[in-house]
Amino acid sequence: MAEYEIYALKYAGPFTSSGALLMWFKEWETVEKRNYYIWCIKGEGEPVVVDAGVAPELARERDLGGYVSPAEVLARIGVKADEVRHVVITHIHWDHAGGVRLFPNATFYVQEKEYRFWLKDPIASRPPFKHVSDETCKAYLASLEGTDRLALLKGDQQILPGIECLLAPGHTVGLQAVAVNTARGRAILGSDCAHTFRNYREDWPSALIVDLVEWMKTYDKLRSRASSIDLLFPGHDYTLATQYPEVAKDITRLV
Ligand SMILES: [Zn+2]
Numbered sequence: 001m002a003e004y005e006i007y008a009l010k011y012a013g014p015f016t017s018s019g020a021l022l023m024w025f026k027e028w029e030t031v032e033k034r035n036y037y038i039w040c041i042k043g044e045g046e047p048v049v050v051d052a053g054v055a056p057e058l059a060r061e062r063d064l065g066g067y068v069s070p071a072e073v074l075a076r077i078g079v080k081a082d083e084v085r086h087v088v089i090t091h092i093h094w095d096h097a098g099g100v101r102l103f104p105n106a107t108f109y110v111q112e113k114e115y116r117f118w119l120k121d122p123i124a125s126r127p128p129f130k131h132v133s134d135e136t137c138k139a140y141l142a143s144l145e146g147t148d149r150l151a152l153l154k155g156d157q158q159i160l161p162g163i164e165c166l167l168a169p170g171h172t173v174g175l176q177a178v179a180v181n182t183a184r185g186r187a188i189l190g191s192d193c194a195h196t197f198r199n200y201r202e203d204w205p206s207a208l209i210v211d212l213v214e215w216m217k218t219y220d221k222l223r224s225r226a227s228s229i230d231l232l233f234p235g236h237d238y239t240l241a242t243q244y245p246e247v248a249k250d251i252t253r254l255v
Helices: 056-061 070-075 112-120 127-131 135-144 197-201 212-225
Strands: 005-018 031-042 046-050 086-088 106-113 150-153 158-159 163-167 175-182 186-188 244-250 249-252
Touching: 005 070, 005 175, 031 070, 031 175, 056 135, 086 158, 106 112, 106 135, 106 163, 106 175, 112 135, 112 150, 150 158, 163 212, 186 212
Parallel strands: 046 086, 086 106, 106 150
Antiparallel strands: 005 031, 005 249, 031 046, 158 163, 163 175, 175 186, 244 249
């Protein structure tokens, strides 16, 4: 059976914010750190990149501290962004999808539900949604519609042996997690289903939830599919960059 290693690549941060961002509707008085990441799944065959991060222009526009282009970070583990053929977009928030054009030869795997919301639903143009998405990124994805560079997934779907996308709504309408066979069992990159490990351990979401009931069901699903709770990885936890073996600057091997 195909087995992979998973790497977390920090491309921006650290940032600080009220703990209430990371623990929904509580801990207003605390200050917590977080980082921005993409992930790389490596096995026998070609690498699979999870999320595209942010392109340099967008990083300037958003004044993103500690930013290094995701393409540059990937190069540190021998992955050339312009040769990558598989990129999973977990959700179409700017910090996860804003770097799509850094991968000119990739097929992007996106949940159809997520794509339709951001590209076709007028609600997505209202201020709170506009604030967390990026027009250039959306236009780029729209230009790929109907080509083999945009794979719109309908629910859970294996994309390569041992790598399965799992529909995991709650943070957005069609977020997807990525389940990966590893030497330690089934690991899941949950992206922003949770910002931190605490969200999973304490059964408490982070902020930016479009549907809390769906989030609870998603959590149960991801928890039951991962071989252990330690193999269910959040999207912005500061410790992804500090508590795992560092293989290159700002790159850790999670499993
Ligand atoms: Zn995020």
